[in-house]
Amino acid sequence: MKNFYLLVLFVGLVALTHVHANNEVEDLTKDFIVGDPGIESINALAFGPSGILFVGDAQKANVVAIDTKDTDTNAEVGNVNMNKVDEKIAALLGANVEDLQIIDMAVNPLSQNIYFAIRHSNGTPMLIKTDGESMEVMPMDKVSHSKVELSNPVAEDAKDRRGRALRRWAVSDVAYHDGKLMVSGLSNEEFSSTFRSIPFPFKTKQMHASLEIYHAAHGRYETYAPIKTFMPFELNGEAHIVASYTCTPLVLFPMSEVKAGEHTKGRTVAELGNRNTPLDIIHIEKDGASFFLMNNTSRPVMKIAVDEVAAYKDYLTEPVKGNSMTAGVDYISLPYVNVLQMDKYGDGVLMLQRRSNGDLALFTTNKNRL
Amino acid sequence: MRNTFLILCCCFQLVDLCSAVGQDSVLSLMQKGDKGKWGIQLDLQEKQTFDPSNFKVYTTKEWSAQHQAGQAIAGRTEQLSEQSWAFIPHFPFTEGMEYVAFYPGVKLLKVQIPKADYPLTDVIAIYPNQDTIPENLLKMYLYFSAPMSVGNSYKHLHWYSGKGDTLNLPFLQLEPELWNEDRTRLTLWLDPGRVKRDLIPNQLLGGPLVNGEHYVLQVDQGWKDRQGNPIKNEMVVQFAVGRLDRNKPKPNSWKLLQPSAAGQNPLILQMGDILDYALLQHTITVWSSQEQQIAGRVQVNQEQTEWHFYPDLPWASGDYYIKIDSKLEDLAGNNLNRLFDVDLQTQKQENEPQAYHYLPFTIK
Known part of the structure; x- marks a missing residue:
């Protein structure tokens, strides 16, 4: 009998949680419409809550939030080990492998399904979903979605004679944190920073002034610093952004200091070597400590202790000499080279790696090995 | 007996399948x-x-x-x-x-799948197009006659010293590549980490360009357009590098040549400085004193030092002003409000940044 009560209580709790989860999805997607969002390019992917996928479209200068309805949390977090991913994608799309590029990869934290943004050299974007075994194309012409424009008001933007916008904001990264979508973008004309924080769900009319973020070199020279890659995270209970500028160093600033129209300076916490730019930054917990992992254009995956970043109070004051060409917070190089894409997968990490034999492999790594 | 029955069944099935x-x-x-x-x-x-x-x-x-x-x-x-x-x-x-x-x-x-015939695409211009560029040049633009492919652009660009030695590409290899909407113009950034003073790449490698040196940019013919066809011709341009530009463009020092009323001669701004070709196309507008924007066509001279405005209708006499967006940059990324990189130890107190600069004029 006692067991029966427990069962009733359990079923009730499950039902309540389910209702709560459904309400949350409904609240977030109540302004979504079903149709073709007109995505022309996919430059960045990020998952928000409830299986909502944010798609940064540089060609259209907007971000589309898609309700993937991929919210099944029952899936077991297994190991992924898929080889020749690019050839599988080429076969699925019926295209030449050399014409395709994997632009971004995001793991749905609920279902653990993996999403790839693919671009054909003629510019056509495709979204592909895999559970680590089979692959499918996600049609983008009839989806439940909502979108937000990133261009300036039309009247302010110049058009050419065919009515096309001349200035464009190329989306370089998107991330969701605590009710806000953050977007970094590069201008195809001015050298300036366009880091935006946009409340989600998107409103029809909203202000999202671009933020002025500066980079101070050794306390002396100061320039605008467009952000290439970034990740929001909590540090000592406060929201922070860790970012990489187009000019390579790793910078940190609290979200509270980032205000529209204000002159915000990122605190440089590490230089990561010459001709090297982080591609993705993720955050993992291991043995009660937290770490950043970064895959890079020309260095192995790096691991940096968040505690060290938090404790690092100074700007880098002296130019760094010598061969290491790095400075600031220390990092450990992990034995993973040529990692093109990386995301969290369960409490481990999923990597897309170009192997020395030329194969493109997708695999999971247990956090104990990181 | 049982086997014979099975064979017969198979035969019947085959016949059945063939007939179906x-x-x-x-x-x-x-x-x-x-x-x-x-x-x-x-x-x-x-x-x-x-x-x-x-x-x-x-x-x-x-x-x-x-x-x-x-x-x-x-x-x-x-x-x-x-x-x-x-x-x-x-x-x-x-x-x-x-x-x-x-x-x-x-x-x-x-x-x-049959292949259709498409006209070949060509590189039509590279800006800046001067023989001499400043040592701290920040951007270049490549213009094409038709939409291009995307994703492999940097592989088709080559950079040589004046003596013909192959050098590392000085451009930041960005993803996303900075194309305009119809992918006929690509923006290239000279690696800002090397252009910015005192950053580690700048300390170790120096700027991407050296004053007094010559460089050659080659756009190779293997670059494919959107249809997958190689471009028509390769393009090779040579540059000499001059001194650093660490001055903001100053509209108040620009010379204004104003046309007379009733004609359609251009209004000309002589800037005395080489400004960004792409930004010059749309950051300067002409307005009447009644806040009406004057419709017309912009032309930039070959040297990018003059901005010419041809009105759609003959000039009417009266008061006008030129409105210049402060985002307008020179070749080194200095805009009307700020320098590309500011030396905080020597920089004098700056004026408050303003969104636009205005130059009034009168047509008589």
Whole structure:
């Protein structure tokens, strides 16, 4: 009998949680419409809550939030080990492998399904979903979605004679944190920073002034610093952004200091070597400590202790000499080279790696090995 | 006895299968509309039932390696008529590529998608187009006659010293590549980490350009346009590098040549400084004192030191002003409000940044 009560209580709790989860999805997607969002390019992917996928479209200068309805949390977090991913994608799309590029990869934290943004050299974007075994194309012409424009008001933007916008904001990264979508973008004309924080769900009319973020070199020279890659995270209970500028160093600033129209300076916490730019930054917990992992254009995956970043109070004051060409917070190089894409997968990490034999492999790594 | 029965059954089944599928069932290449998407058409014999899960299309490469066990192309099926269906791939078939279409019992279709003729694309301009560029040049623009492919741009750019030695590309290899909306203009940034004073790349490697040196930029012919065809001609340009530019453009020092009333002669701004070609196209506008924007056409002189404005209608006498967006930059990324990189130890107190600068003038 006692067991029966427990069962009733359990079923009730499950039902309540389910209702709560459904309400949350409904609240977030109540302004979504079903149709073709007109995505022309996919430059960045990020998952928000409830299986909502944010798609940064540089060609259209907007971000589309898609309700993937991929919210099944029952899936077991297994190991992924898929080889020749690019050839599988080429076969699925019926295209030449050399014409395709994997632009971004995001793991749905609920279902653990993996999403790839693919671009054909003629510019056509495709979204592909895999559970680590089979692959499918996600049609983008009839989806439940909502979108937000990133261009300036039309009247302010110049058009050419065919009515096309001349200035464009190329989306370089998107991330969701605590009710806000953050977007970094590069201008195809001015050298300036366009880091935006946009409340989600998107409103029809909203202000999202671009933020002025500066980079101070050794306390002396100061320039605008467009952000290439970034990740929001909590540090000592406060929201922070860790970012990489187009000019390579790793910078940190609290979200509270980032205000529209204000002159915000990122605190440089590490230089990561010459001709090297982080591609993705993720955050993992291991043995009660937290770490950043970064895959890079020309260095192995790096691991940096968040505690060290938090404790690092100074700007880098002296130019760094010598061969290491790095400075600031220390990092450990992990034995993973040529990692093109990386995301969290369960409490481990999923990597897309170009192997020395030329194969493109997708695999999971247990956090104990990181 | 039992075996004989089984063989007989098999024979009957085969006969049954042959008669059901027959010779009339056929796979063929189809096109939706005049210049529509390519698809594969399946016409089945009368009374044969259609099972969409059996209608598969593969790349020839995938079929050769694994046949039916391979990865089939993703797409959807549409019914065209009572016994006719079409497979339309999610991603359009690639021109010139070979595909294999399969349906059980129907003759396999091996087909190559015809290639259409497109005019060849050409590089039409590279800016800045002066012989001499400043040591701290920040951006270059490549203009094409038609939309280009995307994703491999930096592989088709080559950078040489004046003596012909191959050098590392000085451009930041950005993803996303900075194209305009129809992909006819690519923006290149000279690596800002090397241009900015005192950053580690700048300390170790110096700036990407050295005063007094010569450089050659080659755009190779292997660069493909959107249709997948190589560009018409390679392009080679040579630059000499001059001194640093660490001055903001100052509109108040620009010379204004104003036309007279009733004519359509251009209004000319002589800037005395080389400014960003792309930004000059739209950051300067002309307004009447009644806040009406004057419609017209902008032309920038060959040296990018003059901005010419041709009005659509003859000038009426009266007061006007030129409105200049402070985002306008010179070749080194200095805009009207701030320098590209500011030395905080020597920099004097700056004026408050303003969104626009204004230059009034009168037409008589």
